[in-house]
Amino acid sequence: MTKPLLEVEDLRVRFHLRTGTVDAVRGVSFQLGRERLGIVGESGSGKSQTGRAILGLTPPPGEVAAKKLSFDGIDLLTASKRTLRTLRGGRISMVMQDPKYSLNPVMTIGEQIIEAYQAHAKVSRAEARDKALAMLEAVKMRDPGRVFALYPHEVSGGMGQRAMIAMMLVTDPDLLIADEPTSALDVTVSMEVLRILDELVAERGMGLIFVSHDLKLVSSFCDRVLVMYAGRVVEELEAKHLREAQHPYTRGLMNCLPTLAADVRPLPTLNRDPAWAL
Amino acid sequence: MLDIQNLRVTYGTGRLQVDAVKDVSFQVKKGAAYGLVGESGSGKSTVLRAICGLAPISGGRVLVDGTEVKTPRDQTFYRTVQMVFQDPYASLHPRHTVDRTLAEPLAIHGEKNAEERIAQALREVGLGPSFRFRYPHQLSGGQRQRIAIARALILRPKVLLLDEPTSALDASVQAEVLNLLDELRHKMGLTYILVSHDLAVVAHLCDKLLVMRHGEGVEETTAAALRHGTASNDYTQSLIHASSGYTREVLKPAAA
Numbered sequence: 001m002t003k004p005l006l007e008v009e010d011l012r013v014r015f016h017l018r019t020g021t022v023d024a025v026r027g028v029s030f031q032l033g034r035e036r037l038g039i040v041g042e043s044g045s046g047k048s049q050t051g052r053a054i055l056g057l058t059p060p061p062g063e064v065a066a067k068k069l070s071f072d073g074i075d076l077l078t079a080s081k082r083t084l085r086t087l088r089g090g091r092i093s094m095v096m097q098d099p100k101y102s103l104n105p106v107m108t109i110g111e112q113i114i115e116a117y118q119a120h121a122k123v124s125r126a127e128a129r130d131k132a133l134a135m136l137e138a139v140k141m142r143d144p145g146r147v148f149a150l151y152p153h154e155v156s157g158g159m160g161q162r163a164m165i166a167m168m169l170v171t172d173p174d175l176l177i178a179d180e181p182t183s184a185l186d187v188t189v190s191m192e193v194l195r196i197l198d199e200l201v202a203e204r205g206m207g208l209i210f211v212s213h214d215l216k217l218v219s220s221f222c223d224r225v226l227v228m229y230a231g232r233v234v235e236e237l238e239a240k241h242l243r244e245a246q247h248p249y250t251r252g253l254m255n256c257l258p259t260l261a262a263d264v265r266p267l268p269t270l271n272r273d274p275a276w277a278l
Numbered sequence: 279m280l281d282i283q284n285l286r287v288t289y290g291t292g293r294l295q296v297d298a299v300k301d302v303s304f305q306v307k308k309g310a311a312y313g314l315v316g317e318s319g320s321g322k323s324t325v326l327r328a329i330c331g332l333a334p335i336s337g338g339r340v341l342v343d344g345t346e347v348k349t350p351r352d353q354t355f356y357r358t359v360q361m362v363f364q365d366p367y368a369s370l371h372p373r374h375t376v377d378r379t380l381a382e383p384l385a386i387h388g389e390k391n392a393e394e395r396i397a398q399a400l401r402e403v404g405l406g407p408s409f410r411f412r413y414p415h416q417l418s419g420g421q422r423q424r425i426a427i428a429r430a431l432i433l434r435p436k437v438l439l440l441d442e443p444t445s446a447l448d449a450s451v452q453a454e455v456l457n458l459l460d461e462l463r464h465k466m467g468l469t470y471i472l473v474s475h476d477l478a479v480v481a482h483l484c485d486k487l488l489v490m491r492h493g494e495g496v497e498e499t500t501a502a503a504l505r506h507g508t509a510s511n512d513y514t515q516s517l518i519h520a521s522s523g524y525t526r527e528v529l530k531p532a533a534a
């Protein structure tokens with residue numbers, strides 16, 4: 001067996017607040033190969049903080065601990081700041097959940113993609129510019145030239161999300177952590193964007209962590225799924241078997257979805273059992 | 279309750295000029311819920327922002343309860359109409375705690391029982407009292423979105439403009455929020471405009487909807503038609519089709 005691309009063992013993230021301690025991630029372990037791994041789970045269950053911790057982007061005063069956190073043989077826990085900086089936005093990228101907030105508000109979308117590209121590839125400005133425009137086109141922007149010149153507050157929610165995806169893919173990462181990357185996209189554009197990610201995994205062997213609450217999408221797009229609840233992974237299963245999940249949380253989730261086929265109201269909700277959070 | 283007549287919004291000049299909304303008209307009856315769906319960048323958020331006076335209207339009229347809205351919008355307007363923004367991070371003040379975010383609208387409108395109402399507002403969106411003194415950056419994406427919803431609901435406005443209100447929520451919390459919106463509409467006769475790319479969510483909450491593309495309304499249809507998959511417009515059909523999940527098949531012919 002080839003070595004996994006990413007190994008995470010017993011990852012913990014904790015915040016000490018004046019009002020008490022928040023255990024955001026409580027012992028998450030998984031391995032990722034060159035595949036599509038979905039992470040689903042309750043709002044606040046630690047999905048984003050897991051992704052951030054892998055990149056070393058846990059916001060202060062958060063504390064991260066793990067038995068193992070390694071990417072392609074590089075120990076991320078002991079790696080120098082410099083190594084981490086080169087990896088980040090280069091070989092490892094993350095599409096943040098709040099794209100418009102994560103983009104630089106005083107720089108145009110085009111300049112930001114150029115900057116991201118030139119930080120990791122030795123290319124002329126003209127080449128970088130062409131590449132940036134090509135990326136904007138690849139994520140199905142209607143008028144790439146216009147979007148290139150816009151500031152983040154001038155684009156729609158879904159355009160901001162696609163701009164962030166373009167910026168994160170421009171360096172051809174080996175590992176992409178995509179946190180709700182299509183939550184603001186209409187279904188047809190979303191399919192196009194997923195197809196790009198799919199190709200990168202299938203053709204270039206990129207590893208993809210796909211955080212989403214869209215169960216239908218995860219079960220049809222990913223290979224494997226981790227289900228998180230209260231900072232832990234409560235279930236791991238093959239994506240196509242999401243409907244046969246065992247954990248009561250996962251099973252309950254599937255029932256809560258409104259569907260076009262049936263008009264159920266009120267929608268079923270979950271009776272959260274405190275035992276799930278133990 | 280809402281009457282939008284030939285609304286136009288244009289942004290930018292020269293090369294960057296874009297007609298974000300061109301000639302959009304629709305009406306929403308009192309106590310009804312109306313959906314806006316369509317392509318990313320097609321002008322859905324701009325329509326909502328224009329109603330609230332947050333986008334430059336270059337043509338057309340916006341009537342609330344039979345009277346044309348004043349520019350700039352006054353206190354009475356915000357008492358009647360509240361909006362949940364697509365981007366909760368941008369709409370919540372970064373240095374205000376949840377408590378202050380929720381207390382402020384109550385104070386502005388001279389409402390009583392602030393304590394009680396803040397606690398209730400948090401309960402309604404499924405957040406416990408421990409979140410009350412957190413700052414936006416100390417919340418998860420879905421928790422932030424729920425604070426934005428709680429803030430819009432706390433004044434019990436007559437009209438709610440909801441821009442992707444549940445897109446950051448997991449299925450269980452989404453169900454709770456949708457049930458709450460449904461209940462408020464039936465009990466208190468609230469009127470909604472809902473922007474969502476999730477057709478099942480739109481069909482669940484709304485009776486009628488407008489499908490938008492390139493700043494224009496391409497088809498007004500009903501939730502029932504969505505459910506039966508009977509849309510006259512090709513674009514609407516493709517949306518219904520794509521809602522059934524990701525398929526690798528479409529990729530194959532291109533590769534072959």
Ligand SMILES: Nc1ncnc2c1ncn2[C@@H]1O[C@H](COP(=O)(O)OP(=O)(O)OP(=O)(O)O)[C@@H](O)[C@H]1O
Pocket residue numbers: 015017022023024025041042043044045046047048049050059060097415416417418419420421446448
């Ligand atoms: N800076 C912070 N300080 C304190 N607590 C935090 C901070 N950031 C996140 N949290 C808490 O950590 C927990 C996990 O957050 P995280 O953002 O990982 O959730 P999530 O699973 O991504 O949820 P969502 O689906 O809503 O985005 C949440 O309960 C959140 O309130």
Ligand SMILES: Nc1ncnc2c1ncn2[C@@H]1O[C@H](COP(=O)(O)OP(=O)(O)OP(=O)(O)O)[C@@H](O)[C@H]1O
Pocket residue numbers: 153154155156157158159184185186289290296298317318319320321322323324325364
């Ligand atoms: N402040 C602004 N300056 C310039 N252009 C703008 C501004 N705000 C919006 N636009 C443009 O208006 C168009 C419509 O944007 P809008 O946000 O209404 O789209 P949307 O339908 O809500 O899309 P999404 O589903 O992606 O959120 C886009 O082309 C966008 O770039």
Ligand SMILES: [Mg+2]
Pocket residue numbers: 047048049097179418419420
């Ligand atoms: Mg998150």
Ligand SMILES: [Mg+2]
Pocket residue numbers: 156157158322323324364441
């Ligand atoms: Mg929008």
